[in-house]
Amino acid sequence: MLTHTAADLAVNPLDASSLLAAFGALGIAVVLFAETGLLIGFFLPGDSLLFTAGLLARAGTHSGPRLDLTQVLVAAAVGALAGAQCGYVLGRRGGRTLLGRSRNRRLHEGAARAEELLDRYGHARAIVLARFVPVVRTVLNPLAGALGVAPRTFALWQTAGGLVWTVGLVLAGYGLGSAVPNVDRYLLPLVGLVVALSLLPLALELLRSRRTG
Numbered sequence: 200m201l202t203h204t205a206a207d208l209a210v211n212p213l214d215a216s217s218l219l220a221a222f223g224a225l226g227i228a229v230v231l232f233a234e235t236g237l238l239i240g241f242f243l244p245g246d247s248l249l250f251t252a253g254l255l256a257r258a259g260t261h262s263g264p265r266l267d268l269t270q271v272l273v274a275a276a277v278g279a280l281a282g283a284q285c286g287y288v289l290g291r292r293g294g295r296t297l298l299g300r301s302r303n304r305r306l307h308e309g310a311a312r313a314e315e316l317l318d319r320y321g322h323a324r325a326i327v328l329a330r331f332v333p334v335v336r337t338v339l340n341p342l343a344g345a346l347g348v349a350p351r352t353f354a355l356w357q358t359a360g361g362l363v364w365t366v367g368l369v370l371a372g373y374g375l376g377s378a379v380p381n382v383d384r385y386l387l388p389l390v391g392l393v394v395a396l397s398l399l400p401l402a403l404e405l406l407r408s409r410r411t412g
Contacts, residue, residue, distance in 0.1 A: 218244075220253055224270040225338035227252055231365070236282030236334055237287070246333065247364055249275055253372025268373055275365035283340045283357040290344025309334035313342050320372075322348050327360035 218226045230248055252275070256266040310373030313335045316325035322343070329339040343353050 202305030216249060219255060219266065224252075224266060224274040226273040227271060231275060232282035232285070234282065235279055235361075236285035238337060238341065240282075240337060245279075245336070246368060249368035250360040250372040252286070253369035254375065255372075257373050268369075271369055272366060273310040275369055276362060279361040280358055281363060281364050284296075284354065286340030287339075287344040287348075287350075287357070290341030291347075292344075309343060310338040313339035313344075315347065317343065317348075322352050322355045325352065326356040326365070330357075373374060375384050 218230060222229065227248060230240075230243050231245055234243040234245045252266055252271045256268040256271050267345065285333070312332070313325075313329060316329060316335065316339065319325075320328065324344065326348075329336045340353075340357070
C-alpha cells in the first residue's frame, strides 16, 4: 500500500513541475484558463508551465511526470483560447469595475501596460504581443472587452496569438529535451531564460516604434 507525506501531496501553484506532477495535461488547461481569463490568475506561471510541459513530454525522459505531447498541445491551446475569450466576455460586462476593486500593484501596472499596447499598436498587434508578456496577458483580455474591441477582431487575433504562444513554447521545450540528454537537470535556469525571452517580442516592438517615431 502506498503512503504519501504531506510534502508529497502539497502542490505549489507557482512551480510548473509541481503543477504538472499533480495534474498532468489537465492542469495545463486549468492554469492557462485562469491566467488568461481570470484576473486572480495573474501570478500563475504560464510561460514556464508550457516550456516545462514540452520538456517532460519528450521521448526518453527519466525524471518528473511523463506527458503525452499531443495531450499537452491540445490542453494548452484549449486553456489559453477559452481563457482569453472568457476574460473578454467578463470585461464587456464590467472589467473596469472588477479591476478597480483590486489593490494589487502588479495587476494595475499590467493593466496600464495593456492599455498602452492597445493605444500604441492597435488591437491586432496588441492582442498578439500581450500573449508573451506576463501579467499583461491576464489583464488585456478583460480590458479589450471593457474598451469595446470588436468581438470578431478579438476572437481572430487572440486565437492567432494564443496558438503561437502555446504551441511555440511547448515545442521549444520538446525540441530541446529531445536534442540535449538529461536537459531536465538544468530546468530552473532554462525556465528563467524562457521568461526573459517571452519579453523579447515586446522589447523589439518598442525599439522599432522608437526608431520610426
